[in-house]
Amino acid sequence: MAFTLPDLPYAFNALEPVIDAKTMEIHHDKHHNAYVTNLNGAIDGLSVSDDINALITNLGDIPEDKRGAVRNNGGGHANHSLFWQILATPGAGGGGQPSGELGAAIDSDLGGFAKFQEAFSAAGATRFGSGWAWLGVNSGNKLCVCSTPNQDNPQMGSSVVDCPCTPILGMDVWEHAYYLNYQNRRPDYIAAFFDVINWGQVAENYAAAK
Numbered sequence: 001m002a003f004t005l006p007d008l009p010y011a012f013n014a015l016e017p018v019i020d021a022k023t024m025e026i027h028h029d030k031h032h033n034a035y036v037t038n039l040n041g042a043i044d045g046l047s048v049s050d051d052i053n054a055l056i057t058n059l060g061d062i063p064e065d066k067r068g069a070v071r072n073n074g075g076g077h078a079n080h081s082l083f084w085q086i087l088a089t090p091g092a093g094g095g096g097q098p099s100g101e102l103g104a105a106i107d108s109d110l111g112g113f114a115k116f117q118e119a120f121s122a123a124g125a126t127r128f129g130s131g132w133a134w135l136g137v138n139s140g141n142k143l144c145v146c147s148t149p150n151q152d153n154p155q156m157g158s159s160v161v162d163c164p165c166t167p168i169l170g171m172d173v174w175e176h177a178y179y180l181n182y183q184n185r186r187p188d189y190i191a192a193f194f195d196v197i198n199w200g201q202v203a204e205n206y207a208a209a210k
């Protein structure tokens, strides 16, 4: 059993000008690929779930000497597999605001889209070093916004993360996600990121998570 690198669901340049083609190519073909390769190395010889989300939800089942590698690289694989899905070409599925059940839940649980945008941006901007900002569904079936360091994922649970939830939208704020275009200007990347969020996919993730 081995995990595989999923194909990008669009061309490397599909998200320009928000995310440039070279960044997407290196991010997917090198960074994500390395997480998959290293994850497969870590689980070699172990009997584990072939569902990446189940695997990282049950890190306690992984032998202690492999657990850190599975946390980092399994997290990296899960996080990036979600990340590619929730992005779309600006103006052609990417950007705008969610409607329907998700839009209504953002209003009722988070105080409206403007407040969500503010909280999600702050979660990414204030993450020191490398990590992620998340929109997720918590155990009370409410939307929540949080951030995690490194490749931690909110599904890893309360012993690992501050905000256990099922993530439906993730924003990568590692420098490798934006440095070629934005250099040190992480806030500019975060502001532009809203133009490539695939709300249709996030709404599907929401329906599946709640």
Ligand code: MN3
Binding pocket: 027, 031, 080, 172, 174, 176, 177
């Ligand atoms: Mn990344």
